[in-house]
Amino acid sequence: MVPIAIDNVTLEYDTPAGKVTGVKDVSFDIGASEFVCIVGPSGCGKSTLLNVIAGFLAPAAGEIRIAGKTITGHGMDRGVVFQDFAQLFPWRTALGNVSFGLEMKGVAKDERDRIAREQLRLVKLEKFVDSFPHHLSGGMQQRVAIARALAYNPSVLLMDEPFAALDAMTRDDMQTLLADVWRETRKTVIYVTHNVAEAVYLADRVIVMSAHPGTVQADIRIDLPRPRDPLSVEFLECQKQLMRHLGHKVSGNGAAH
Amino acid sequence: MTIPTMTDATINTATKSASKSSASMSDQSKGRRSLWRAAIVLIIAACCYEAVARSGAFAPALMPKLSVVAQTFIAMLLDGTMIEHAVYTLYRVLFGFFLAVLVGLPIGILMARFRPVESFFLPLVSALMPIPSFALVPLFMLWFGIGNLTTILIVFYAATFPMMFNTWSGVRSVNPLWLRAAGAMGADENALFWKVIIPGASPFIITGLRQAFLRAWIAVVGAEMIAASDWGLGWVIFDAKEFLNTDVMLAALVVIGGIGFVFEKLVFGSLEKRTVQRWGMSRVAKG
Numbered sequence A: 001m002v003p004i005a006i007d008n009v010t011l012e013y014d015t016p017a018g019k020v021t022g023v024k025d026v027s028f029d030i031g032a033s034e035f036v037c038i039v040g041p042s043g044c045g046k047s048t049l050l051n052v053i054a055g056f057l058a059p060a061a062g063e064i065r066i067a068g069k070t071i072t073g074h075g076m077d078r079g080v081v082f083q084d085f086a087q088l089f090p091w092r093t094a095l096g097n098v099s100f101g102l103e104m105k106g107v108a109k110d111e112r113d114r115i116a117r118e119q120l121r122l123v124k125l126e127k128f129v130d131s132f133p134h135h136l137s138g139g140m141q142q143r144v145a146i147a148r149a150l151a152y153n154p155s156v157l158l159m160d161e162p163f164a165a166l167d168a169m170t171r172d173d174m175q176t177l178l179a180d181v182w183r184e185t186r187k188t189v190i191y192v193t194h195n196v197a198e199a200v201y202l203a204d205r206v207i208v209m210s211a212h213p214g215t216v217q218a219d220i221r222i223d224l225p226r227p228r229d230p231l232s233v234e235f236l237e238c239q240k241q242l243m244r245h246l247g248h249k250v251s252g253n254g255a256a257h
Numbered sequence B: 001m002t003i004p005t006m007t008d009a010t011i012n013t014a015t016k017s018a019s020k021s022s023a024s025m026s027d028q029s030k031g032r033r034s035l036w037r038a039a040i041v042l043i044i045a046a047c048c049y050e051a052v053a054r055s056g057a058f059a060p061a062l063m064p065k066l067s068v069v070a071q072t073f074i075a076m077l078l079d080g081t082m083i084e085h086a087v088y089t090l091y092r093v094l095f096g097f098f099l100a101v102l103v104g105l106p107i108g109i110l111m112a113r114f115r116p117v118e119s120f121f122l123p124l125v126s127a128l129m130p131i132p133s134f135a136l137v138p139l140f141m142l143w144f145g146i147g148n149l150t151t152i153l154i155v156f157y158a159a160t161f162p163m164m165f166n167t168w169s170g171v172r173s174v175n176p177l178w179l180r181a182a183g184a185m186g187a188d189e190n191a192l193f194w195k196v197i198i199p200g201a202s203p204f205i206i207t208g209l210r211q212a213f214l215r216a217w218i219a220v221v222g223a224e225m226i227a228a229s230d231w232g233l234g235w236v237i238f239d240a241k242e243f244l245n246t247d248v249m250l251a252a253l254v255v256i257g258g259i260g261f262v263f264e265k266l267v268f269g270s271l272e273k274r275t276v277q278r279w280g281m282s283r284v285a286k287g
C-alpha cells in the first residue's frame, strides 16, 4: 500500500564489551504492496534491520522513509509479528488480543469485536475467539499474532521469522495462509526468514544479506506466477539460484535446508 | 516442500485444543480431591493429639481432650466472645494489610520503573525485611502505646516489604515483547501501565498479596499477645495462659488456623484461579 525507502541504515549496539555492529549501510527500496523477504546467515542483522524499520531501535546513521516520511519511532502504520509465541498477551483471549490495537485507536467495543472476529476468520480461527493463548497451539498463536497485527489496518506488515519454530507441515499451511491474506489485503510486507524455500514461495523480491556485519549482498526478483507450486521445476530453479547467492554448494536435487 | 491443505492442520489443532480444555475441566474434581485429602490429614493429626491427651503424659488441665476443647469453642462461639475477638483481630490485620498494599504496591511499581527510586528503596527493603516484626513489638509499644495503633503498625510493617518486593520483581519480569507489541499497536504510557504492565506483573503481585497476608496474620497474633488489651485472638491466648485455660488457648488456635486457611485457600486461591491460572501464567508465579 505504501512504499518504503531504506537509506544507508547503520545500527550499532552498545555493549559492555564495546560497540557491536548490527547492520551496516543497508539501502534498498520497497514498492507499494510488495512482499519482500530478507534472508541471510544467522547473526547478520535481519532482526536488527526489522526492529529499526519497526522503530524500536534508532539507527546510528541513515534513515527510513515510509510513504515519503522519515520514521522517528514505532507507529500504527506498521504492524509487527515477532518470532516468539510469547508475544500474545496471556491475560486476553484471542479476541481480546486482536482487538487491542483497535482499543488503542478508540474504536467502540461492538465495532472492535466485529473487526477482530473478521480478522480471526481470515486466519481461520473463528472457532477460537474466546480461547486464551495458552490453550492454543504454537501455530494458532502465531495466527492470532498475525490477525492482531492486521486488525488495526497498518499499511505495512513486518514479520520476523514468525513460523520458524513451527513444524514443517504447519509451517507450509501458514505460508499458504499468509500468501492468501497478503493477496486479499495488499499490504506492503517485509518478512525475515532463513528458509530459502519459504522466501521463494512468498516473496516478490528477496534481499540477501551478507554475514556479519550485515550488508545487502543481492536483490533478487522472483517472477513465478502465484499461487506457486513448490514442486515445479521453475520453483526449484529459483531456490537453487538463491542458495548460490547465500554461498551454499548446490547439488543436483536442489533440496532446501 | 509440499503444501497440504489448510483444513487438515485446522482440524488437528482444533482437536488438540479441545482435549486440553477438557483436561482443565477435571481440575475442579482435582481440587475437591485435594480438599478431601487435607481433611483426612487433619483428622489423623487430631486423632494423634487425642491419643497423647488420653495417654496421661500431661495433666488433663494442660492437655485437654478434644471434646473439652470443642465444648469451650462452642460456648465461646455462642456467647459471642470468640466472634468479637476474631473481629478485633481481623480489623487490625485487614487495616494493616490494606495500608501495606496501598504503600507497597505503588512503591514496588515505581522501583521497577525508575532507577533512583529503586536504589533508594532496595537497600531499605533488604535491611528491614529480615527483621521479624515480633521483635519490634516492644519498641512500638513504647512509641505508640498499647492498643490498635501498635498492632496495626506491626501488621503494616510485616506486610509492606513482601508486597513491595514481589511487585518490584513482577514489573521487572514483564516480557519486553508485550511492551513492544503494545507500543507498536499505539498504546500510550497510561495504556501500557494499566493494560500491559499490571496484568503482566499479576502473578507476582498475587504472590505478594499472599505472602503479605500470611506475614500480616502471623504478626497480628504475635503483636496482640503483648500490645493488645482485652480483645483479639492473640490476646485471648496470652490471657488464658495466666489461668491455665488450655482449652481456651486451643480453641483460639483453631480459629486462627481456620481464618488463615480461609484467606489462603478461598480468597487468594480463588483470586489466583480466576486470573493467572485462567491465563496460564501461574507457572511464572512459582518460578
Ligand SMILES: Nc1ncnc2c1ncn2[C@@H]1O[C@H](COP(=O)(O)OP(=O)(O)OP(=O)(O)O)[C@@H](O)[C@H]1O
Pocket (backbone or CB within 6 Å): A013, A014, A015, A020, A021, A022, A023, A040, A041, A042, A043, A044, A045, A046, A047, A048, A049, A194, A212
Ligand atoms: N541486544 C543486542 N545487544 C548487542 N548486540 C546485539 C543485540 N542484538 C543483536 N546483536 C548483534 O547484532 C548482530 C545482528 O543480530 P540480529 O539479531 O539482527 O541477527 P539475525 O540476522 O536476526 O540472526 P538470526 O537469524 O540468528 O535471528 C549479531 O552479531 C548480534 O551479535
Ligand SMILES: [Mg+2]
Pocket (backbone or CB within 6 Å): A046, A047, A048
Ligand atoms: Mg533474528
